[in-house]
Amino acid sequence: MAQRRELLERELVALGWYHGNLTRHAAEALLLSNGKDGSYLLRKSNEREDLYSLSVRGKDSVKHFHVEHTGTSFKFGFNEFSSLKELVMHFANQPLIGSETGTLIVLKHPYPWQVEEPSIYESVRVHTAMQTGRTESDLVPNAPSLGTKEGYLIKQGKIVKSWKTRWFTLHRYELKYFKDQTATEPIRALDLTECSAVQFDYSQERVNCFCLVFPLRTYYLCAKTGIEADEWIKILRWKLSQIRKQLEEHNATLSS
Incomplete structure (x- = not known):
């Protein structure tokens, strides 16, 4: 048994x-x-x-x-x-x-039980412990991030260079954007395996901007705050590093 x-x-x-x-x-x-x-x-x-x-x-x-x-x-x-x-x-x-x-x-x-997380963490400067009387069984386990992110970003149009607010979701190696949070079908899905770089952008008149470089187009996006823009850049760069890592492992397997 x-x-x-x-x-x-x-x-x-x-x-x-x-x-x-x-x-x-x-x-x-x-x-x-x-x-x-x-x-x-x-x-x-x-x-x-x-x-x-x-x-x-x-x-x-x-x-x-x-x-x-x-x-x-x-x-x-x-x-x-x-x-x-x-x-x-x-x-x-x-x-x-x-x-x-x-x-x-x-x-x-x-929802997988084992995930590899991007290392987007603040370092602890000061930690003060206070006795609360609670035990380990009272605490809810922290949820893993799964390397996903979603939120509103302002995006520049391809032909007409106007800026529009769009709802973005990042899951696995796909970045989708929707008209708003209630929309069920995305306007476009970007395959991050085709993205060559993610970086801060200072060429626009707006602040907190960054760009994603693809072979046929560079996407310009702006966040509400510098912290939010930094979070998007860090997690997107982590995704690109994972893609490169997998590619290198695949090439090493082929050559061995």
Whole structure:
């Protein structure tokens, strides 16, 4: 029995989006602060040993659904799957859940438990400890950043050089911009694997500007504050360094 349990745990970890003993509260904090509409993860349920919870983020809330392990299969709603692989394939091809409230939730983005973070941190000058009486179990784990960022930036037009406010989202190696935060379809998606440089720009009359250099066009963007512009530049440069690193590793594999 213990051996079967250990084997199951290994299979779950291999999913990549299984978060083990993550609590309901911590899962909500994680998905609301760093996930997006359609982000989901699997975790242990504290109700029974054979139950797991699928936590899924909607636009502004997180829903939780039971996944039951029967010993030979996994039950999810009216569906039953013989293996985790079959369960994952179902999520990939039928990514829709109907909740009791009538809300339809789409499973789009598995939220990985292991991420490589960009090192965008302030150094600590002074740290003063105060005794609060709380213990480690009272604290909610910090959510990993996943190297994602979103926010409003002012963008210069390609032909007419006017400036318009657009909503930007950075996920993996793709920078998308939308008419506003409520728009569902992006105006354009920029592939960062084609970007050669990200740098501060002082050629514009505006302040807090930076640019992204692509083969056919340079995009000029401005943030509201210098700190925000610096954050965008740091995370975008980190993305480019990751792309170069992967390319170098790929070339080294080919030549070896």
